Amino acid sequence: MIRLSIIGSGNVAQHLIKAFTKSEAVEIVQVFSRKKEVLLSLLNEDLIITDLNNFQPADLYIIAVSDNAINEVSKQLPFQNQLVVHTSGAAPIDILDPKNRRGVFYPLQTFSKSKDVDFSNIPICLEAENTFDYRELESAAKCISKAVFAIASEQRKALHVAAVFVNNFTNHLYQIGKDICDEHRVPFEVLKPLIQETAEKINTLDPSDAQTGPAKRNDSNTIESHLAFLTNENQKNIYNILTQSIKNGKKL
Numbered sequence: 417m418i419r420l421s422i423i424g425s426g427n428v429a430q431h432l433i434k435a436f437t438k439s440e441a442v443e444i445v446q447v448f449s450r451k452k453e454v455l456l457s458l459l460n461e462d463l464i465i466t467d468l469n470n471f472q473p474a475d476l477y478i479i480a481v482s483d484n485a486i487n488e489v490s491k492q493l494p495f496q497n498q499l500v501v502h503t504s505g506a507a508p509i510d511i512l513d514p515k516n517r518r519g520v521f522y523p524l525q526t527f528s529k530s531k532d533v534d535f536s537n538i539p540i541c542l543e544a545e546n547t548f549d550y551r552e553l554e555s556a557a558k559c560i561s562k563a564v565f566a567i568a569s570e571q572r573k574a575l576h577v578a579a580v581f582v583n584n585f586t587n588h589l590y591q592i593g594k595d596i597c598d599e600h601r602v603p604f605e606v607l608k609p610l611i612q613e614t615a616e617k618i619n620t621l622d623p624s625d626a627q628t629g630p631a632k633r634n635d636s637n638t639i640e641s642h643l644a645f646l647t648n649e650n651q652k653n654i655y656n657i658l659t660q661s662i663k664n665g666k667k668l
């Protein structure tokens with residue numbers, strides 16, 4: 417039985433609470449939240465603490481707070497030489513206070529509180545300072561996911577930057593697409609099968625082989641007419657940058 421505690425009550429903390437609660441091999445000892453009420457639908461009230469000094473002993477402490485707060489929270493922990501990890505893709509392992517044994521438990525997925533996820537398929541990227549702690553993290557991760565990877569801080573940063581492109585930027589492009597649809601009173605709904613198929617394709621094709629569109633074909637007349645159609649300067653700039661990037665192929 418792995419006994420673990422979580423610090424935070426945001427998107428990642430809530431999904432971790434749900435996933436670990438389902439595992440019979442894990443006991444959630446306590447969860448720290450600055451706002452107790454946020455977690456009342458997920459946990460027994462007596463498991464929620466609002467003062468870090470009230471932590472009881474556990475095998476593992478998972479800090480799932482905003483990147484900017486990880487260092488400060490790790491310093492505030494009232495114990496030493498325990499296994500403490502953060503869940504960030506962007507922050508290095510040494511952002512954590514060295515008074516504890518440090519590690520990373522990064523679930524590579526986009527989490528929103530309101531959207532359920534199947535944790536069993538979510539890659540969990542682990543890092544620890546020694547083999548013993550790595551094994552402990554691996555045991556905890558395998559209780560909730562089939563996809564567990566050893567990823568060092570520099571590799572994790574590369575994955576995180578790549579994830580910003582494939583997830584955050586892609587979603588922002590959905591937003592631009594929706595704005596254009598709304599402006600011209602066509603339903604965004606019509607584009608959803610295209611969005612699905614674009615994502616599905618990379619299961620069987622390399623992204624460079626899956627690329628289609630006017631930039632790939634070098635259809636300059638179409639590109640010019642699209643740029644003339646767009647009235648928003650920001651949209652024009654993004655269209656130009658991405659068109660150029662596609663034309664350049666893999667060279668950015």
Ligand SMILES: NC(=O)c1ccc[n+]([C@@H]2O[C@H](COP(=O)([O-])OP(=O)(O)OC[C@H]3O[C@@H](n4cnc5c(N)ncnc54)[C@H](OP(=O)(O)O)[C@@H]3O)[C@@H](O)[C@H]2O)c1
Nearest residue numbers: 424425426427428450480481482483485503504525526527
């Ligand atoms: N969301 C994702 O898709 C995702 C995916 C993978 C990894 N991550 C990583 O997971 C971590 C948490 O992300 P999230 O999306 O769960 O963030 P979030 O939903 O914005 O929640 C942030 C949490 O941090 C707490 N917090 C912020 N500053 C604090 C401080 N000074 N002291 C104590 N608690 C503080 C917040 O408490 P209050 O509510 O009281 O402000 C809240 O519980 C980040 O490191 C992020 O990079 C996120």
